[in-house]
Amino acid sequence: MLARGAPAVHHESARAVARRPHNRGMDRNPPRQDIDESQLDVSEPKRWAAGIPGVAVSLRRGVEQMGVARTATTLRLLNQREGFDCPGCAWPEPQGHRKLAEFCENGAKAVAEEATRRRVGPDFFAAHPIAELADKTDYWLGQQGRITEPVVLREGSTHYEPIEWHEAFALVASHLNGLASPDEAVFYTSGRTSNEAAFLYQLLVRSFGTNNLPDCSNMCHESSGAALSETTGIGKGSVSIDDFARADLIVVVGQNPGTNHPRMLSALEEAKRGGAKIVAVNPLPEAGLLRFKNPQNARGLVGAGTKLADEFLQIRLGGDQALFQAAGNLLLSWDAADTGFVEGFTEGFAEYAEHVRRLDWDSVDAATGLPRAQVELFARMLADSERTIFCWAMGLTQHKHSVPTIREIANVALLRGMIGKPGAGLCPVRGHSNVQGDRTMGIWEKMPEKFLSALETEFGIDVPREHGFDTVASIRAMRDGAARVFFAVGGNFVAATPDTAVTEAAMRKLDLTVQVSTKLNRSHVVHGRTALILPTLGRTESDLQHTGEQFVTVEDSMSVVHRSRGRLVPASDRLLSEVSIVCRLARAVLGPAHPVPWEEFEKDYDLVRERIARVVPGCDDYNARVRLPDGFVLPHAPRDAREFTGTRSGKAHFTANDLTVLRVPAGRLLLQTMRSHDQYNTTIYGLDDRYRGVKDGRRVVFVSPEDLDALDLLDGQHVDLVSEWPDDPTGVTERRAERFRVVSYPTAKGCAAAYFPEANSLVPLDSTATVSGTPTSKSIVVRLEKV
Numbered sequence: 001m002l003a004r005g006a007p008a009v010h011h012e013s014a015r016a017v018a019r020r021p022h023n024r025g026m027d028r029n030p031p032r033q034d035i036d037e038s039q040l041d042v043s044e045p046k047r048w049a050a051g052i053p054g055v056a057v058s059l060r061r062g063v064e065q066m067g068v069a070r071t072a073t074t075l076r077l078l079n080q081r082e083g084f085d086c087p088g089c090a091w092p093e094p095q096g097h098r099k100l101a102e103f104c105e106n107g108a109k110a111v112a113e114e115a116t117r118r119r120v121g122p123d124f125f126a127a128h129p130i131a132e133l134a135d136k137t138d139y140w141l142g143q144q145g146r147i148t149e150p151v152v153l154r155e156g157s158t159h160y161e162p163i164e165w166h167e168a169f170a171l172v173a174s175h176l177n178g179l180a181s182p183d184e185a186v187f188y189t190s191g192r193t194s195n196e197a198a199f200l201y202q203l204l205v206r207s208f209g210t211n212n213l214p215d216c217s218n219m220c221h222e223s224s225g226a227a228l229s230e231t232t233g234i235g236k237g238s239v240s241i242d243d244f245a246r247a248d249l250i251v252v253v254g255q256n257p258g259t260n261h262p263r264m265l266s267a268l269e270e271a272k273r274g275g276a277k278i279v280a281v282n283p284l285p286e287a288g289l290l291r292f293k294n295p296q297n298a299r300g301l302v303g304a305g306t307k308l309a310d311e312f313l314q315i316r317l318g319g320d321q322a323l324f325q326a327a328g329n330l331l332l333s334w335d336a337a338d339t340g341f342v343e344g345f346t347e348g349f350a351e352y353a354e355h356v357r358r359l360d361w362d363s364v365d366a367a368t369g370l371p372r373a374q375v376e377l378f379a380r381m382l383a384d385s386e387r388t389i390f391c392w393a394m395g396l397t398q399h400k401h402s403v404p405t406i407r408e409i410a411n412v413a414l415l416r417g418m419i420g421k422p423g424a425g426l427c428p429v430r431g432h433s434n435v436q437g438d439r440t441m442g443i444w445e446k447m448p449e450k451f452l453s454a455l456e457t458e459f460g461i462d463v464p465r466e467h468g469f470d471t472v473a474s475i476r477a478m479r480d481g482a483a484r485v486f487f488a489v490g491g492n493f494v495a496a497t498p499d500t501a502v503t504e505a506a507m508r509k510l511d512l513t514v515q516v517s518t519k520l521n522r523s524h525v526v527h528g529r530t531a532l533i534l535p536t537l538g539r540t541e542s543d544l545q546h547t548g549e550q551f552v553t554v555e556d557s558m559s560v561v562h563r564s565r566g567r568l569v570p571a572s573d574r575l576l577s578e579v580s581i582v583c584r585l586a587r588a589v590l591g592p593a594h595p596v597p598w599e600e601f602e603k604d605y606d607l608v609r610e611r612i613a614r615v616v617p618g619c620d621d622y623n624a625r626v627r628l629p630d631g632f633v634l635p636h637a638p639r640d641a642r643e644f645t646g647t648r649s650g651k652a653h654f655t656a657n658d659l660t661v662l663r664v665p666a667g668r669l670l671l672q673t674m675r676s677h678d679q680y681n682t683t684i685y686g687l688d689d690r691y692r693g694v695k696d697g698r699r700v701v702f703v704s705p706e707d708l709d710a711l712d713l714l715d716g717q718h719v720d721l722v723s724e725w726p727d728d729p730t731g732v733t734e735r736r737a738e739r740f741r742v743v744s745y746p747t748a749k750g751c752a753a754a755y756f757p758e759a760n761s762l763v764p765l766d767s768t769a770t771v772s773g774t775p776t777s778k779s780i781v782v783r784l785e786k787v
């Protein structure tokens, strides 16, 4: 039995799992069959997260992909100081003492995916023509294993075939240098890239001459960054992990931590033990928000677990702006403002107060769908709290009015003086494990002047000033012929982006597509006229260079920068690290006379970090500080000193925002696209959305029983989902995704849900959030057509 602090993974238990008949011999055999939706099985949703099934699933997935011994060693190094950072989510590691098993079920799955023993080598590509691979799902593609050597798909060819690394770099260089302008190339980044690789990558792209650096953040927390930089002067969260234990109220809005940030449940549980109250605001009663059985202690395994949410606000999709305006209105009417803070540290209060006092309560009712008494109770909890933390994720960032919504949370936090004191603050919970670090290192299509001029001074180069394309603008440019080359460090661009049909057609028009990847995905089989796959090391693997084994650094969701060092033998001896790939490509593209010492950087990552220290704000003495046991925390003026140095006035800004009420035409529903418990974005680990009771299939649409009645539909029927957007500038106002099984589910009335990426084809490319440009993946008007 697992006691607190005991290793959750040891040989005995892993062996016990491996002995079960269905796990025998799984090691190297990927599934031959793709998803068969006719096997779909639906049962009652769960009321609690983790517990024994969580531990069992971690071990089973580990053993399937890695075998017993490798599972034990790998999981033991996960999130330890001398090990590697979990390639799963960006939730921070605890400071000081770390438990021996500092990971969660879904972190274990992420590692198993990467450390798998399955391989995709030249035989695989010879056996499977691209036309066949293009019919497979991301699930099947990902399950085939790690890519072992660079491959090329030459123009007109039917198969990928091996290519030497130097030839691959020369091919990319000849395409890039043959462009009419550097702006005809697009350089995407997903959020797993290390700080060192990200810093060098943006340096290469800007030296080449463009700011076309879209990243996954454009589809993720861009709205948070935009709203927070306007209001607090810094686009990052203002809490540390230790604040959770000190808070008396934690509000979790638009986030499903039980699946996407499972280690956050431990922090919530600890806060709860310390007397904190938790409010969950969500259209879905997510299991992890309701009750948690902590797999790291005996009580969590055998007992009833901890009840987490004290209050569950089952809000309508997109209703959060109204909820927080209403809270602001009530707090003001109760004189519950922290006047010392408001007067000392903010501006714009009078205008804000005037605006929310005029609030139209009918709009609040319509937008939130919540009983007024519950809105009042929520405001009362805010008024009574001395230390509130506001957490949110994709449920807030992927709507048309996401930026005003997050500004509204900032308003309430400012009103109550919840920034820059222990146990309180704003906490956008980031997705990819290093998405925040990549931004810090310059992966952004519109980095500020200060950063760009620091690059120029440090390296003696010229870099462009004109803003580049973000993700949606990149797709438009590809579609319209303004971009000809696409290069991606990680990610799965065609599957993660909106409007699948449009994006895939845009991708197919390109001259060259290049993917730096660990595993196969849809973006390798929907490609430009020439395509390259450049296989790279994962987080778990050791990175041996000229001066010895290297480590890299990453930044978590709470601005802690620390080391990550892979220990496993790489999946193949033909892999290059992302740093090597960037440095060698830079030499090929920019020529040997380029002033940046690319060759030296590849040999010794300390040399890269010396430059990071001189260019990136807050990174002074980087090499020494990342070597401290827990790394170091980047400065954050509002959090550290209640200073708002990043805004124009030096004060925090209240904002007055017009209220958006999403009105849905009769007979239609508002659809959100979200993650199942068994996937990492477009990487589908398995087919078991355990907490929601959906198994062995993914084409489901969750609809409330009342809506099913009203629409004359039954649980178990099949429907096409048809999205409707009359405002589409391209004139295509309808999009269809075929054959989804209707699941009767306790979601908020008028709101439906389906999985990402199956439903991405329904999200119009041009339907984006104001200011941030993020696709509106969480509010799409759909009708359900019986098939």
Ligand SMILES: Nc1nc2c(c(=O)[nH]1)N[C@H]1C(S)=C(S)[C@@H](COP(=O)(O)OP(=O)(O)OC[C@H]3O[C@@H](n4cnc5c(=O)[nH]c(N)nc54)[C@H](O)[C@@H]3O)O[C@H]1N2
Binding pocket: 088, 089, 090, 106, 220, 253, 254, 255, 256, 257, 259, 260, 261, 281, 282, 283, 284, 286, 315, 316, 317, 318, 319, 320, 393, 394, 395, 396, 430, 431, 432, 672, 673, 674, 675, 676, 677, 679, 680, 681, 778
């Ligand atoms: N295991 C695993 N971990 C992951 C990921 C993964 O795919 N798998 N992805 C990573 C990434 S990149 C990210 S960004 C995060 C994503 O983490 P989440 O944001 O938790 O991911 P989603 O599945 O999109 O869930 C959105 C949640 O918000 C709710 N929601 C949707 N719309 C609204 C709304 O209008 N208002 C409110 N109040 N709630 C709403 C949904 O019901 C759901 O609970 O997780 C990261 N961690």
Ligand SMILES: Nc1nc2c(c(=O)[nH]1)N[C@H]1C(S)=C(S)[C@@H](COP(=O)(O)OP(=O)(O)OC[C@H]3O[C@@H](n4cnc5c(=O)[nH]c(N)nc54)[C@H](O)[C@@H]3O)O[C@H]1N2
Binding pocket: 087, 142, 189, 190, 191, 192, 193, 216, 217, 219, 220, 221, 394, 398, 431, 432, 489, 490, 491, 492, 493, 496, 497, 498, 516, 517, 518, 519, 520, 521, 536, 537, 538, 539, 578, 673, 674, 675, 680, 681, 682, 683, 756, 757, 759, 760, 763, 777
């Ligand atoms: N409809 C809808 N669309 C969405 C979302 C949604 O909620 N709804 N969420 C959005 C969000 S929040 C995000 S962050 C994006 C995610 O968009 P992406 O980051 O582009 O997608 P991922 O699925 O995370 O990328 C998976 C691929 O990354 C590669 N990979 C994995 N590890 C490594 C590594 O260490 N190095 C390299 N080079 N490659 C690696 C593998 O080949 C794998 O196939 O999707 C967005 N799209």
Ligand SMILES: [Mo]
Binding pocket: 216, 219, 220, 221, 430, 431, 432
């Ligand atoms: Mo994300």
